[in-house]
Amino acid sequence: MDSVEKLTKLFESFPGIGPRQAKRFVYYLLSKDPNYLSEISLLIKDIKKDISQCTLCKKFFSKKQSENICNICSNPERNPEELMVVSKDSELIAIEKSGIYKGYYFVLGGLIPILEKEPEKRIRIAALKERISKAKEKGLKEIILALSTTSEGENTEEYLKKELGIYGLKITVLGRGISSGAEIEYIDSDTLKGALENKK
């Protein structure tokens, strides 16, 4: 297998990339000058050098900010009573951008597929429990599970509710309701039920 094939294989493992686009990436790189190749190569090799993973919430963040704990986890003005559990960094970023949540976060690092026999290998459940124990000392009262309402998300929700029951904390999930741009005619009855319960 030559370099083109090897690199194509690696790009195929990127999220959402098939063989054809992977090959296009390689031809794209072949068309660039050596400076560009050096730059991207170095950035990839050292991507973890500049980036820490927060020891508390597991979010990735720039080491320029701090060494171990991210901006949010180290912010004393956040509400210590709430901990929101999300699946991915990108979801945490989306929620922060909306500016509507003021508590702390935890990034699970994945969701649990239906019938998964070793769920503890799919998500950071041990780290989450550790985080909760610490947060309880600081006044944590509620764990908000902000998970996708897909089958994997709901499976994860169920698993977490069971695993986290021991803490005696309030465990909530996001409210169901009608989303922006939705048409009444096409919403399912679960969503409709939530929308009706939450009318205001």
Added chain:
Amino acid sequence: MDSVEKLTKLFESFPGIGPRQAKRFVYYLLSKDPNYLSEISLLIKDIKKDISQCTLCKKFFSKKQSENICNICSNPERNPEELMVVSKDSELIAIEKSGIYKGYYFVLGGLIPILEKEPEKRIRIAALKERISKAKEKGLKEIILALSTTSEGENTEEYLKKELGIYGLKITVLGRGISSGAEIEYIDSDTLKGALENKK
């Protein structure tokens, strides 16, 4: 213009049908036997004979059931304190199917486009007011606007809130929240806000 062209034009006015499909409908009919043509022709001509429009909620229903008032409006076991306003018959049917609403309905017959100068020609606002006046005598306390969260739906919501303010009733809208099958990463901040407010 010959019959094929005339009928094509009429089919083009059907919801969601373009010129090409309209023409296909005509060729489809040309390929059917005279009995089929008589049957569909008669059903169309007499479609209103067998169908009443409920004088109260404006829903269409089979005359076999009753002459003037539909099954729902004539049901004394429904909750007289709630009136839900929907845009179309099909939405009313979808909500009834879910079995989660027990009050009465009103079908607006449309939505008001942005910048419409004569909104009263787009929806049955006079009939709605009449319905509300009558329902108030029977104990109506809340009007639920169950409209799509599209721009037309929100424009209609605004218009109705202004027009119906005079009755001094509680006017609610469906709660925003995460819908079934939604992914956290892709929900907009309005929806997220609703989902967070309605967490449970």
Added chain:
Amino acid sequence: MDSVEKLTKLFESFPGIGPRQAKRFVYYLLSKDPNYLSEISLLIKDIKKDISQCTLCKKFFSKKQSENICNICSNPERNPEELMVVSKDSELIAIEKSGIYKGYYFVLGGLIPILEKEPEKRIRIAALKERISKAKEKGLKEIILALSTTSEGENTEEYLKKELGIYGLKITVLGRGISSGAEIEYIDSDTLKGALENKK
């Protein structure tokens, strides 16, 4: 089953129409005035009265033009040496519009699905043979099979080549090649082969 349900069922049999859109058609009709309903009803009932099917090519056409034979088949200036076989009226119309064919036509009325046991019930093979016999007397030299290159189209092509072999005429099919707007990277090798053979 009431009229709404009956008519919905009939609309569901229209090409490309599912249950939801069929129901929408019925509500659309319920919203129209009696004049509209009478007009469309009458047009449907009498659609065959105003329309003839050409005894030669089997195309539908307005009786105003003539009683038995369509404009094209009765046009002595068309090229009697060529007969183009198409599946549907709409294809004949599309080809006529392009203005690039000057011979006569025959409309098969369908295509033969793979594994069909009674192909003669799917297409007008008897009428086609009759047409060819007549056309041969007038100088027919070539039968052009202008069929879709789908599996049904290719199955029909094979069947026709076998059935029409007896006439000793040239039987041709449309040339393969690159179509307008196509990208080289995505064309299959059959198409590429045709495109290369037909380069000019």
Added chain:
Amino acid sequence: MDSVEKLTKLFESFPGIGPRQAKRFVYYLLSKDPNYLSEISLLIKDIKKDISQCTLCKKFFSKKQSENICNICSNPERNPEELMVVSKDSELIAIEKSGIYKGYYFVLGGLIPILEKEPEKRIRIAALKERISKAKEKGLKEIILALSTTSEGENTEEYLKKELGIYGLKITVLGRGISSGAEIEYIDSDTLKGALENKK
């Protein structure tokens, strides 16, 4: 701008990648171990070391095969009378796979957008002319322009016909026709015209 942002920007320049997927790539890399990162980093840095660009056809190929001239250009059994011009390496590969072409190739490296003022910067026109001069000495008789039939492709075809007129060679383009899986009803008249001219 930190490393995550820098790398995200670089991935955004990859063909077909938007900001959201670029960020996902970075998080994907953050989740991989250092070995993986070293491997992909090294492959990218050295991608050009293992890969030559053929001095004749401009195709990229593995240096393991040879230093300067690719397998195809160095094959004396190919037909010296034909030179096929394609836009991209991937198109050459697709055509080779089909096994239907036996001449030589030239890879333009792009297409010329409509209204481009400096077309010579978009494609390798100078190298193509050089290639043609050399090939003429070896018996070249025909240049086949195998370009997409998009507006960019047709613009490039026009430009090449003008620029290459000086050589007095036959310049051909791929034949238009019906492609595999196409439906007669939906083909445009240019395609239909080609399909009819190329019937067989």
